[in-house]
Amino acid sequence: MKKTKSFHILVWVILGGTVFTRIASFMAIPFLALYLHNTQDVHPVLIGITVGVAPLVATIGGFIGGYLTDRFGRKKVILTTIFVWSFVFIGFGLAKSIYLFIFLNALNGLCRSFFEPSTQALMIDFTEPNQRKRMFTLRYTAINIAGVIGPLLGAYIATVSTQSIPFFITGFMYCVYGVFLFIILNRYTMRQVISKSPVHIFQMLKIVTSNRALVFFILGAIFINIGYSQLDSTIPQFLEINFENGVYLYSVIIALNAAIVILLQFPISLWSEKISAVNAMTIGILFFVAGYILFIFGTNLPMLIVAIAVVTLGEIFTFPSMNILIDQIAPDDQKGTYLGAAQFRNVGSFVGPIIGGWLLTFGSGAYLFGTMALIVLLSVFFYRAGDRFAGSSKEVQRCEAL
Structure with missing residues (x-):
């Protein structure tokens, strides 16, 4: 080896x-x-x-x-x-x-x-x-x-x-x-690697936004962040509303989430190195979707534990892969710019709690978690489309080099 x-x-x-x-x-x-x-x-x-x-x-x-x-x-x-x-x-x-x-x-x-x-x-x-x-x-x-x-x-x-x-x-x-x-x-x-011909920030913004692979990756990340933001915003409220010991249940869920990441992050990452980053993203997204569907049926602690465990597996697959995909498409002298542009995914962290809070007013977890499962599932389209554009761009570069 x-x-x-x-x-x-x-x-x-x-x-x-x-x-x-x-x-x-x-x-x-x-x-x-x-x-x-x-x-x-x-x-x-x-x-x-x-x-x-x-x-x-x-x-x-x-x-x-x-x-x-x-x-x-x-x-x-x-x-x-x-x-x-x-x-x-x-x-x-x-x-x-x-x-x-x-x-x-x-x-x-x-x-x-x-x-x-x-x-x-x-x-x-x-x-x-x-x-x-x-x-x-x-x-x-x-x-x-x-x-x-x-x-x-x-x-x-x-x-x-x-x-x-x-x-x-x-x-x-x-x-x-x-x-x-x-x-x-x-x-x-x-x-x-410092660019030999540095450009103005607005020129760089135009260059970055013209990269369709990057735009699709950011859009996919926004949808994932909308779903993931519920963990810190509406899920504690949902537990407080629907369970007598909601604060205790939420503390158990948060502790379990972190513990699973610490225990499984590295072994899962070793396995995921054998597959492409976009395939790892897809697997993670499907775990996210399954986890939120399980939350719909989370009427007791064991079911809630299963649901958060599945969501956490999605987290383990997706979040490291987000940065890998950005790194793969970023020119050597624009790594920081591309990683910085990827921070636009924080739009999801901002609007996610607002959307989740509105859905929570309907009084049923089915509206909240069903909608979040659908939103996160849509991110597969954006990541797959971004990967296709990234592949096309690499092929053009190879042809130009020849």
């Missing part, structure tokens, strides 16, 4: 930093709505606006951040963003006005949309093409490890101190990581 070459040290630094910073983020952000409700006495509508502004801003910010990381270099964007992000979290702990919270969470979304494409692009720069699927899998596993540890730490810290302390701790942890990155990144020469 051919031995797999180890990842570059910078890839491990970013993966380790992903666990570190996501633990910090998960200590604070999931509790933002409760913090505003309990300590600031904010109206629920304003809380919704405050929470929703982050993915909304990230939708546009991702493309801008991706463009900047291609134009000016990964290191500059990463280091600038991480220190600004640190002050954003400290600002959460100090803020008193709801409008300041809205502004700060908009900055939070902007920082994430800058930081994510630039760190992903940096890992791509230092990873061989045949190892990138495994690299993205490890990154997604790292996020889920943080997703288990962070909220538990945040809940514990909030119970033994003031509820603002997790925000200050998060800001401090981001600053520490920023200093560490400054030291490490200055020790290595960046391998980024």
